[in-house]
């Protein structure tokens with residue numbers, strides 16, 4: 587089993603994480619991690635903060651000569667913006683009223699955090715709740731992906747809706763999806779992309795914001811990962827991980843939402859035996875690759891539904907908690923839309939869960955042992 591703890595405030599010194607339990611001997615491809623970090627920073631509709639940050643991973647422990655050594659791995663990403671915030675964000679800064687948040691933003695943590703933790707300044711809560719945290723989460727997920735690549739598991743992320751503009755996606759042709767991603771919104775449907783950019787511009791001009799649907803496809807997961815025991819179910823674990831990403835308010839596996847409105851014969855994925863690969867396959871993949879909490883060997887498809895960004899330039903009705911007077915919510919700066927960034931984050935969240943489920947089944951103190959166990963199991967599957 588792997589676990590990680592992460593820490594760091596959005597405008598504090600840095601973000602960091604300690605990952606425990608990765609097999610020894612895994613090659614750490616720093617470029618792969620940094621590419622995913624830059625992908626998370628990109629996206630049409632992102633705010634001014636992304637011009638300040640240039641996220642790069644620093645590895646402080648657990649790696650020698652480019653390989654994991656079996657001890658905890660410490661990761662760090664610097665916050666470039668910290669230099670502009672040290673006066674109020676350094677651990678022993680002298681408290682001032684500067685940048686104090688008193689007019690909570692509906693939909694953000696401000697008011698509930700202020701009440702729960704008895705803070706004087708809502709910033710104490712929003713700093714940790716902020717999606718700045720997702721940068722380190724992407725780094726953790728990227729390392730999990732490197733481990734899963736060793737056993738033939740690969741991840742793809744994209745955007746299938748922004749606001750009410752929906753893309754046309756052909757799930758039976760994953761190559762077409764991955765080869766057609768633009769670098770502004772990561773949407774495989776060129777026509778939808780044009781409309782998506784238009785509504786983001788419209789939201790921006792009106793001081794408003796948008797959400798959307800972010801998706802991930804995982805290729806190469808063997809049948810048999812997860813369990814039907816409630817807390818080991820792969821779909822349940824993925825749902826928890828994805829729902830824990832800021833602003834994600836619903837998760838589906840495959841056509842999970844649409845399937846609820848159909849007949850069984852339009853939904854279940856019928857089975858055939860493929861004698862070439864000696865495996866059982868499906869004519870369709872509407873259930874997104876998981877049955878009874880266990881992977882069935884088809885692609886795992888996850889959709890995450892993101893609400894619109896809570897911070898808006900035009901503000902929303904709120905209250906100044908110092909005076910109790912009606913006021914519009916606080917605005918400093920913000921993303922207008924961050925759904926493409928969220929697709930990178932949910933990819934990382936899912937990679938962590940899938941690696942954990944793999945390690946649970948196959949163990950492996952070192953990468954060779956892990957690979958051998960997975961390969962033996964693949965051979966065994968052919969005998970069934």
Ligand SMILES: Cc1cc2nc3c(=O)[nH]c(=O)nc-3n(C[C@H](O)[C@H](O)[C@H](O)COP(=O)(O)O)c2cc1C
Pocket residue numbers: 633693694695715716717720831832833834895896897919920921922924927928931
């Ligand atoms: C990649 C990403 C970027 C985000 N950027 C912003 C932002 O700029 N402004 C904002 O108010 N919320 C932003 N959010 C959403 C908030 O972090 C989130 O709504 C808030 O923490 C409250 O949590 P909840 O929406 O899960 O309840 C972003 C979320 C993600 C995933």
Ligand SMILES: C=C(O[C@@H]1CC(C(=O)O)=C[C@@H](OP(=O)(O)O)[C@H]1O)C(=O)O
Pocket residue numbers: 596633634635636639715716717718721832918919920921
């Ligand atoms: C910093 C990031 O996202 C931030 C997430 C966020 C929020 O409230 O969640 C608010 C904004 O922070 P700031 O006010 O500093 O611009 C975003 O920029 C990032 O993704 O790297």
